[in-house]
Amino acid sequence: MSRWGMIKMAHGKQRREDSLSRERIVEAAIALLDSSGESALTFKALSDRLETGAGAIYWHIDNKNDLLIAACDAVVARVLGALPENRIPQEAIRALALDMFDAIDAHPWVGATLARSAGQLPTVRILERIGQQVRALGVPDDAQWAAVSALLSYILGVSGQNAANAQLARARNLDRSDFLGEMSSVWSKLDPAEYPFTNSIAAQLPAHDDRADFLAGIDLILSGISRR
């Protein structure tokens, strides 16, 4: 590996294109996370892919958590950047929420990371966007924080749960519907005296539409906001 590196370094141009940078590291991390899940992000796998030593990565990032948040932030920034402007606020919030939902569906590790990165850049990006729309909605100053943080917490809560589901399903090599089928069967076998509600909705679980339910929750909160 060191020989390869030295040869490349001898050719100035190629070396330049291949040289490490925070960006290249983050992109490699995203590729690893997307293709093989959260457990696949190790410094060994990362340095192999980047054809460098493990220690080199530490010149550009502080530690693994820093890298995970940077990767998460890159995805969130892309999603928010692609969002159209100039809508009526309610629609803008719904569109933002749905795009985040879809992004987390495509990158479960983003959901897991968001769910534990309070106050960090990726969550602040979302907070800001929601905040601007809540203002546009005409919510008075002293009620804005409650409205914004309710929406944000709800989105992050769903993110975390979906990420957990996706991870469990991956660990058992099941697709989404098989996994929900298993969960439904476990729920339906719980003691009906203790778990009457869970029992009664177990059957709906495999057929239900996560995305529609998520949006229904957003609408519930929006409806509560506009009611005041």
Place this chain on the structure above:
Amino acid sequence: MSRWGMIKMAHGKQRREDSLSRERIVEAAIALLDSSGESALTFKALSDRLETGAGAIYWHIDNKNDLLIAACDAVVARVLGALPENRIPQEAIRALALDMFDAIDAHPWVGATLARSAGQLPTVRILERIGQQVRALGVPDDAQWAAVSALLSYILGVSGQNAANAQLARARNLDRSDFLGEMSSVWSKLDPAEYPFTNSIAAQLPAHDDRADFLAGIDLILSGISRR
């Protein structure tokens, strides 16, 4: 795997008082997590505390994740068990939410674990309780799931964020108010052109009441539910 064998011994002899059991392991794990945080739960620390070998623990639990969920479940079961019955449904939901909030404030690792344990026993316990109250509220069958999952996701979302905050604060050896002060100062230094909302609420951050905000979010959702 002796999930069941641990209570009854074949020869009916009383088990030594200090012998291992799933319960004792879970209690030791809770003590470790509470006193020193999530990173303190290792098989070495656990076996030291239980005065046994690391491998012995595996006779009673499947793996570390199993243990973490069992510990989380023990706390959740205790909180829900202590909840008074016979209230009007809205109050019951608020009380449940607040008690969970307080429990997570006291045990941040519970929040972190809940935020990534979709469909597992601890989240199902909460789901069931909320579900019973949503039914009592008179929400029609086809709207129950949306209402329940919105409340649950919101609670778990706040849990995860609070746990993340508590963990970050612990890692930097800061108390809650110093930590929020730091976060506020970071937020207020963000580019005002890009982060106008975040900028404007940064000042409120250190003084705001997490618990009251949390409850305001619950009320927003309850209000949306009762509006339909």
Place this chain on the structure above:
DNA sequence: ACCTGAACACCGTTCAAGT
């Protein structure tokens, strides 16, 4: 400034061997 890669200080998990 940037990179190397061996070394360090851990981890969770397994398993042959004991009681």
Place this chain on the structure above:
DNA sequence: ACCTGAACACCGTTCAAGT
């Protein structure tokens, strides 16, 4: 049935040494 503890296969992070 239950426990021991050494061994295994990893990890993230550091750092003296190189370019």
